[in-house]
């Protein structure tokens with residue numbers, strides 16, 4: 001039996017400069033820092049927007065962790081079944097310190113009911129358990145966690161059971177909430193999806209790993225998608241294979257969940273692989289600059305993409321725009337207006353609209369339109385690697401073909417046209433560090 005994941009708990013990023021990313025998350029992306037763990041050997045900050053939580057960890061800039069104070073303590077912390085008082089632990093908690101030379105989003109942490117049982121069954125299935133079940137406690141209670149290595153590049157999954165913990169986040173983190181209200185202009189509620197960039201011909205193995213170990217289920221992005229090949233975009237300059245999976249179906253769990261309609265918002269996982277025919281592309285660039293497969297982007301679900309993009313852009317977030325012709329294509333203005341939106345407002349921030357026509361029930365003459373609105377931010381680290389996406393779903397639950405093409409083009413045209421200028425800027429930035 002695969003391990004049952006209750007929900008996504010947080011996603012962690014490992015960066016060389018926590019302060020820079022913290023500033024971006026707070027001042028540009030409107031996240032709020034709410035918990036921190038600052039010890040001699042670890043800097044870990046937690047940021048929240050709705051149910052979307054990022055933990056930002058500082059990675060050593062050189063030499064690896066042997067140089068860090070607290071290293072010996074960390075070993076003690078990791079022995080099976082130890083109770084760890086977080087005050088005495090210098091090293092990083094709830095994750096492994098990645099031996100990685102570039103900034104990276106590389107841990108998707110899941111809440112599970114029984115860390116010990118889940119870890120044991122993952123180990124029995126041949127998974128690489130990087131941290132065995134470990135208990136951490138403070139005045140607010142107890143948490144158990146373990147860390148398992150994913151089959152995708154440097155990605156790991158922390159499994160955590162917080163059912164016996166009452167504090168603001170996790171033991172060892174102190175509350176640094178400022179008490180500020182959420183910005184109503186940015187109604188981001190949760191992580192919508194995580195997209196992996198993977199090498200050619202690796203999708204099937206990745207899918208099998210997640211099916212077998214976490215019970216993920218494949219879902220089709222498009223009706224004409226091939227079961228074995230996935231959704232292939234291999235014409236018009238696009239060379240992309242996409243395959244999508246979700247980690248559970250709400251309807252099948254039969255469990256009462258705390259969200260509004262009784263369903264936790266589920267986070268989907270998308271595997272992106274580049275196809276060779278159309279030349280070098282954004283997935284190849286990711287693999288090269290990230291130095292291996294990993295999380296390429298994360299979709300933030302917003303209830304209002306226009307006001308979110310507007311507020312974020314005013315705060316300095318840069319978005320990719322599709323080629324200008326996108327908004328003047330035949331029928332596009334009408335499509336946007338029919339969705340009750342202003343074409344100029346969408347164009348201002350490069351927001352894309354996809355329409356999905358659904359037959360209502362048995363009656364083929366009764367159709368309703370479902371809309372999907374998306375925009376990609378420019379990469380948030382100094383390499384052309386990880387970025388965020390805003391996504392608003394008005395009834396549409398999957399991904400739209402039109403938007404995937406336009407998203408692809410919006411990134412591709414930036415990479416191609418600006419490659420020279422961009423690499424100059426990047427080398428200047430790197431020089432400044």
Ligand SMILES: O=C(O)C(=O)Cc1ccc(O)cc1
Pocket residue numbers: 195242270272282283299374389399400403404407408
């Ligand atoms: O549509 C989405 O949100 C996707 O995540 C699909 C996608 C994946 C990778 C790309 O480089 C471009 C588009």
Ligand SMILES: [Fe+2]
Pocket residue numbers: 193195297298299389
């Ligand atoms: Fe996406």
